[in-house]
Amino acid sequence: MTGDPAAGGPPRTDTGTPATGPTGAPAAKTTGAPADPAENTAPADRGPRFLPRRPEGNRLHPVTPWRRAWAPLAGLLAFAMHDLDRAREWSEQLTAVWAALGLAVLLPVAAGYGFLSWWCTSYLVTDTELRIRTGLLFRRTAHIRLDRVQAIDISRPLPARIAGVAKLKLDVVGTEDKDELAYLGERQAVALRAELLARAAGIAPDAAPEAGEAPARELLRVPPRTLVVSVLLRGAVWGTLAALLLVPTLLWLATESVWTVLATALPLAGGCWAASGGRVVREFDWTVAESPDGLRLDAGLLDRQHATVPPGRVQAVRIAQPLLWRRRDWVRVDLEIAGTGGGTGDGVLVPVATWPEAAAVLARVLPGVDPDAALAAWTPVPRRARWCAPVVRRGYGHGVAQGVFVARQGLLTRQTTLVPHAKVQSVRFAQGPWERRHRLADVYVDLGAGGTARARLRDQDEALALLRAQADRSRTGRRSALPERWLTAPDGSAG
């Protein structure tokens, strides 16, 4: 908060303090993508008197109102879908004149709404925060602390790609939804991301705007062929496909009602698509790259997604080995990052790769951890655990490797969870009566991402020792962890 007047919260009170505007000037310089005429970030811009006062800061791309303009139309459509009979009745009465009249009213209203909501949205980068102001009637100001940003994504859905704009999303701990800036010009989005990351990394405030995009080094690229084959080798895909063929057929034989069949077939078809084709489209051309700002994940066939995960944000890593992938030594790696709510679909690190390739990436994600040793560190549960979990126990395993807590489960799809000791939030020992009879106990490790790593059915004494030892390891692990502002470290991971 020192040094730059922008951070000190200068008197941004009554009239928008135009020309001196310390808040507008530095930020305008940073994002000044010269090719884009839209970046009129002039702080003095108050607009005509009949408009509400524009919050100071940078504007979004002028394409944005068109996205917002759809909101009233979408509302109307949703209403029509909700009440089909009534809608049909109305549409019979609807004449061309009425339709034209309705459009003549609706379109300007929609356009006006879109324009005003765009007018009232702005963002501002200060030394420590990103401030987003939105809301026409209900004002909302989000102050996002940059050192708490867990990930920054730029996404370009297909229409946005055509229009040359992009969405910027920020993952912050403790918020349900990602805060997003939609839409920015593509260059503006990239420049803003670079600046946010530079500031979050702790680069001096003056240098941050000019820091530019950090150079990236490609670690892994998933070939389309591998991706398609890997999807075809998933049991879930064939399972949903079989269900999609069988269930509606049986239902048709049983009820002969088209609606029942449709009502079951459509969700099944959706699930089948999400597991197969949707996955290919979403994870197409998956690229993992490394830069001083953290990991770069780029993917997508139609909608391009560009995620950046700063160093030290990874709470846990899950390695999945489905049954049919094992012959090819393929694995899938998921990341747990605080803020994404621990969703599994969100945090893919590597959709498919051979283990040596994935291990090379993992070694970069978890510095100081030997992935091979970690994957092999587990020991099976005692034989007497068969009285608690006869079959499933074969999948259970736990171990401790250099720097990580390892827990393993699953028979068909083997899942190994690696939790860096420094990321452990709390450790729990739990034992039920039946487990106590067999002198077994569970140890749970809670993560910041909302997940839990479970070492199930360990020997009771081992579990007690583990509880103590894990608490100690987590404490010492934290001391050696990277600081929040990773470039301020004396031995920062990158210069």
Next chain:
Amino acid sequence: MTDPTPAPPAPPGSGQHATPHGTGPHGTGSAEPGTGPAGPDGPAWRGVERALLPLRRCVLLAWLLPPAAAAGVVPALTAGPVWALCALLPLAAAGWGWGALARNWRSWRYLERADDLLISRGVLWRETTVVPYGRMQLVEVTSGPLERRFGLASLQLHTAAATTDAGIPGLTPAEAERLRDRLTELGEARSAGL
């Protein structure tokens, strides 16, 4: 430390046997709840206030006596006096709960160590939670109307993990506040990011 093997198992105080209050993960000996220090200068396990027991028993009776009365009176009036024995079921449950609450009350203990807080509880389903001070995001002291009547307050710890389940019921308000202040202070001193 990052040695790949788990630390050597601590001598489990009163053995591996499952006495309700002997198997905490502490290696410094088995301390009874609420009694003196466990070691010469080590920290002590502390139990929760005795008043928690009558409070919970009140709640238990409030839940089970009305059904017992209903189960006794209604069948007796409609089907015959013998059916009043139906009331025995809720009464038996209340009797069992009466004892179970005492065992459960004895099982609640907490230990402030140098760097983390241990909370141990449960008789049949036993659970021990270790929360490092640096990981606490929020410490909360609550006291409901019933708790206030019994002169009690409870403490709830929150970390960044939603699954962390660390709370201590049945503290005196003074102890709850002392604990809250101490935990907050230690949390600030040892604070770590995510």
